[in-house]
Amino acid sequence: MSNDISNYNNWLDAWNDFYEKEKELVELDPNAALVSSVDAESNPNARVILIKDVSNNGFVFYTNYQSQKGKELFHNNKGHLTWYSRAQKVSIRVQGEVQKIDDSISDNYFASRDRSAQISASISKQSETVESREVLDAEFKKFANENEGKVIKRPQNWGGIIIIPRRVEIWSSQLDYKTRLHDRIVFTLSNDQWTKSRLYP
Numbered sequence: 001m002s003n004d005i006s007n008y009n010n011w012l013d014a015w016n017d018f019y020e021k022e023k024e025l026v027e028l029d030p031n032a033a034l035v036s037s038v039d040a041e042s043n044p045n046a047r048v049i050l051i052k053d054v055s056n057n058g059f060v061f062y063t064n065y066q067s068q069k070g071k072e073l074f075h076n077n078k079g080h081l082t083w084y085s086r087a088q089k090v091s092i093r094v095q096g097e098v099q100k101i102d103d104s105i106s107d108n109y110f111a112s113r114d115r116s117a118q119i120s121a122s123i124s125k126q127s128e129t130v131e132s133r134e135v136l137d138a139e140f141k142k143f144a145n146e147n148e149g150k151v152i153k154r155p156q157n158w159g160g161i162i163i164i165p166r167r168v169e170i171w172s173s174q175l176d177y178k179t180r181l182h183d184r185i186v187f188t189l190s191n192d193q194w195t196k197s198r199l200y201p
């Protein structure tokens with residue numbers, strides 16, 4: 001694909017191209033992205049997550065469903081994801097509906113994780129106040145000791161969330177950064193049809 005992002009006919013091809021390249025260019029967390037949500041009073045929030053799967057269905061990441069993001073994303077079932085590649089001068093913005101993914105997929109992913117990450121997910125009341133680092137470490141140790149030699153099952157409040165895109169924007173300054181005449185191509189879903197348009201930078 002040339003640098004002209006308007007040649008893409010769908011957002012998934014664009015994502016696949018840029019993400020494959022990003023993995024070659026960036027050693028640490030090429031899959032890091034911001035997920036945004038709003039709380040019940042419409043206050044915005046955003047935090048970094050790691051994208052674990054992308055398909056035609058959408059963008060999947062894993063988290064604690066009882067965390068602040070979990071509560072906020074599911075209070076209106078809407079979410080937003082922003083991925084940025086400094087190396088490629090590209091950003092991808094995804095707006096859509098959120099859903100929990102199938103338990104069986106979350107189970108498989110949880111089982112593939114490092115045991116220490118499984119323990120952390122099991123003890124973490126993500127986004128709640130914890131008294132100190134010592135308390136956290138003690139809870140980790142206690143859980144590890146109590147479950148030594150046992151398979152750690154996925155906690156019910158931990159699993160995958162998919163953002164199902166309704167609008168995906170690709171921004172690129174690959175052609176000419178100096179003029180700020182950047183390219184913005186947006187794919188929008190309406191009546192089950194994706195349309196593509198170009199936006200002013």
Ligand SMILES: Cc1cc2nc3c(=O)[nH]c(=O)nc-3n(C[C@H](O)[C@H](O)[C@H](O)COP(=O)(O)O)c2cc1C
Nearest residue numbers: 029032047048049050062063064067068069070127
């Ligand atoms: C590089 C990086 C990757 C992260 N990946 C995840 C992730 O995949 N899932 C997750 O729940 N939190 C992840 N976090 C932590 C979140 O940014 C956040 O602190 C946490 O999920 C609590 O957010 P909340 O209170 O808005 O729910 C990551 C943080 C960083 C800096």
